Amino acid sequence: MTTHLLPRTFSLFSLLVAVSIGRTAEPAPFPKEAQAFLAKHCLACHGEKVQKAAVAFHTYRDEAVLLKDRKLWQRTLAVLASGEMPPPARKQPVPAETAAFTRAVTAVFERADRNAKPDPGRVTVRRLNRTEYNNTIRDLVGVDFQPAEDFPSDDVGHGFDNIGDVLTLSPVLMERYLAAAESVMARAITVDPPKPPQRHLSAMYTEPAAANVPLRNGYRVVTNKAGGSHVETGPIHTSYQVPAEGEYRFRCRVYAEGDGPVPVSILACGKTLPRPASDDAIGKLSGQSVTGLKPFVLVATVDVKARTAKDAQTIEVTVPANLGLTRMAVAMHRPSAGGKPATLFLQSLALEGPLDTRPLSQLKLLACAPGKTRAEQTREVMERFASRAYRRPATRDEVDRLVALVERTTARGERWEAAVQLAMQAVLVSPKFLFRVELDDRPQEPKPHPIDDYQLASRLSYFLWSSMPDQELFDLAAKRQLAAQAPAQVRRMLRDPRAKALVDNFAMQWLQLRRLRTHAADPQLFPRFNEHLRTAMLRETELFFGEIVREDRSALDLIDGKYTYLNGHLARHYGIRDTAGNSHGERKPRPGGQPIGEEFVRVALPDGGPRGGLLTQASVLTVTSNPTRTSPVKRGRWVLEQLLGTPPPPPPPNVPELAEGAKAQLTGTLRQRMEQHRLNPACASCHAKMDALGFAFENFDAVGAWRTTDGTFPIDPSGTLPGGRSFKGPAELKAILREQKDLFARCLTEKLLTYALGRGLEYYDRPAVDAIVATLANNDYRFSVLATEIATSMPFRMRRGKDQTE
């Protein structure tokens, strides 16, 4: 009995659930008010009788039908917001009416989205953009010279230049890829290494050159005789500046006079000696001055047997690598107890090397386990390179083909190095390298499933570093442990210097600061704006954002953080005197301030002062200005769009002229002129908000310097936002903005997620964004939490199943 009961109860239960779900899933009617709006303003042209543009609004009676036509409704709301519909000849809805209708329609979709089945979306295969190409080549090949400099610029979509759908590949770019692969590999591998450089030095140019080391027939005369008329001369030496690490060969030509063989030691001084000579060993060497050469290593000790200049002998020793070589010396030993002093005659010194003139990249790329045949070496080298270049293990077939290419090339008579070079060029123009291909390992799986660990490694590395994964990520991927360790890896990666890419590429694009590079402030009006100031402006924001990433600060600091980074140039521009943020002529300066020199330093900003946060940085203030004047509209729009994620709709098409002819010219202060502008109801609703936000920053001129008048008009930075909140100036406005932290956090999350995924966000990403924003709020908006949450979010980790593909 009981064995039957359980399944039965279970099925009954499931039935109940099904019924109750069925009941709640009964399509909710489209709200009456919304239907009334349609009837009043739309149905005449898009209803039962007339269906212009094949739009029939009368068919949308319940939510289920609405949800099927998401695109149409998005467009409907857009044309309504822009004022394009209803057409001008028709009666226009009042703003409140439109707003209520918009809310009703939006609510239908939002409700549905929150309860929808999970959908990780589709990421289009991404071509490496210029930055990613440069960085990937640097990390893959080990040559860092910006080979993508000559590539056509990458197009921007959704605010970023790493969006798969927008990154195209033209014939011009293909040609540049070939040329870049050629020059990259030419630098990385030298097929015919040049001869090692030689440095020959006659004895007369050696040190020391004092009277007690006479020169006779071109030979330095050195003695180890203590006291008396001769003083011990000590070692003969000379300094070297060597271009690269590696083994060197040292030679000197000598003969000696004394009883029996005369022992001579060769010393090498360096900055990075692994095992300097011990005091014991040094004690055996002749001359007080030998201690002055410390630290050094004893490279070799050789007996000099030649007795005349005619049969002088050459001492030749190999100097080991990695000493940080700075100086070579030749030293005599003290006479053995009771032994007679000896004299050494030294004609010349010579240093050759580094003996291996192949570049470091070549040694790394061509490194092989010892004892392999050529064929095995080819396979090892090509497999390693292709696996790193494709960012996943190269398949057997792929390696076979590459090995065959190398062998075909050597069969034509090319050197092995040249053949490998050619095969590596081929890898660098392969779509498997140029694109981030994410093949589905389970294409038949109907439901969303995780991308594989290698794909995850690349998503992480290109997100945080704009480059390929490093060995640690590859190793974890190989062990299939990366997904589990993703949060720890994200934190490690954020601390890595390569995370600067997140500032350069994400932050600079999000804040639209790349435009500052070509911004042309009028030199007559703003003589202080020059290349130094432009660079300093960008640098300030980079360092400020960099601290938030590196030190894991609250993202809210971006709004009003009371610290920044300045150099002397920018500090003067801001009127700031020292690192405590004191301004010139401060009555009661805060203590502890250091003067600001040419290097960038961290500066604390006082609470009551005008600066703090992105909005009062010269970079943002300048890039949102016109060449000759500030633009409160652009500044206001920047706040709404970049910080709050609530961009105003585009201006309605064909904005009517204010009035006829020149009489309608706008006059007065900029604010008065803008107010006249806002008399036009078509402009008012959006400009009321944009302008109020923008005018709060009017105390900062078009290059971000402080001012109290605009021409002859005094500045009034106060304002009132729609909804009645008023503020006296930028500080109060920033406080209001900080209260909008949910909006700000959502905006930042959406931008960073867009950048991380390389695609625009869709309605089905809403649950992921909601979850990230909630976690962020519970963790003081710390930046690492944001990055980690994105890296572990469904759209980042998962791919669509078979049933979801479009």
Place this chain on the structure above:
Amino acid sequence: MIPLVSRRTVLRGLGAAVALPWLEIMGPVASWAAAGNGIARAPNRLAVLYVPNGKNMADWTPTREGAGFALTPILEPLRPVQDELLVLTNLTADKARPHGDGGGDHARALAAFLTGAQPRKTDGTDIRAGVSVDQVAAARLADQTRLPSLEIGCEHGAMAGNCDSGYSCVYSSTMSWRSATQPLPKEVNPKLVFERLFGGDRDASRSRRDQTRQSILDFVRDDSLDLSRKLGATDRRKLDEYFSSLRDLELRIARAAKLPPVQAPAGLKVTGIPSAYQDHVRLMCDLMVLAFQADITRVCTFVLANEGSNRPYREINVPEGHHDLSHHGNDPSKKAKIRDINRFHVSQLAYLLTKLKAIREGDGTLLDHCMIAYGSGNSDGNAHNHEELPILVAGRGCGTLKTGRHVKFPKETPLTNLWVSLLDRMRVQVDRLGDSTGALTGLGG
């Protein structure tokens, strides 16, 4: 007999605003002439130059129709080549209009200009416009020249953000579309354009390099054949871009082996982007002239500034941004500055036309064998309207155009009808291009 002057001496003047007919003395570098049998006829070339933000139309449009029209203030710099002009009034880029897509007239103006297609409103997902007229010509003429086409400009694609009301920046910075989904980025660095025209090396080492490249391309194609099959539709389209670019390059290598050698003008050194905008524009013009004269390509598009560009023109005392000014609100002083910018651009066109006219070719001048279209996809920058566009065509198109006239068409005549007519003159017949309704009548007189 053409006097022998050292090329080195003469060509050094390239781009340095030197008014020398220096190209004339380079002799028969053109492959059509070198390959000919004595009766070869010069081929027809097509170039389109684009300027943004519309025009001050009152100062652009001539009042009288027909021959002997009076030049307007903006067209005044073209006086020396007035006989070579066809000013065309009443052409419309209908697909630059919103048609329910709201704002974004700048983005649409450029994207629809040569395509006659409504650009899809997207900030990045699934960008789409249409094939542009230059690429239609390029595809048909590809086997006759080294380069199917040349796309040049003076401003990079926008550096950040959504460029115009929800349209990806690609729309407002790209005129040439190889397919509806593949915009062709323009080259703005004169040095790179020069290298593209003439290659970096001498012919001998180039052919060896081409062989190596061919072996790499062979390998890569074979190695990635299976890749496309495993990808979804959108990904496959991206890979197709790759493979078609690869094929393009192979064809180019094959053609280079077949066509008579093109000699890079000796001693000519083209460096990076000149700091003065006018020098930059003129250097690009010089390169276009060189490409046409040497018959390296017969199709070129040149975007003088991106749509919506806010570049100031201090060289003519206009420190304000162009786009900012174009919303002139009927302020006469702003309108005057817009006119000045328009005239400045037109004087660059005059430079190009004068150069082309100074070069003797076959039975006439190089300009006789060109069709140089010039204009904007916006009419009045303040109103963002796309009818009555400012358009002119210069050059006689191998005798197919009767120039020296101002022609008015019926209102709302599609701009694409002009493109169809010009294609026809390059022996490229198409039934339709975008929203075209037929060929224009009256261009040949």
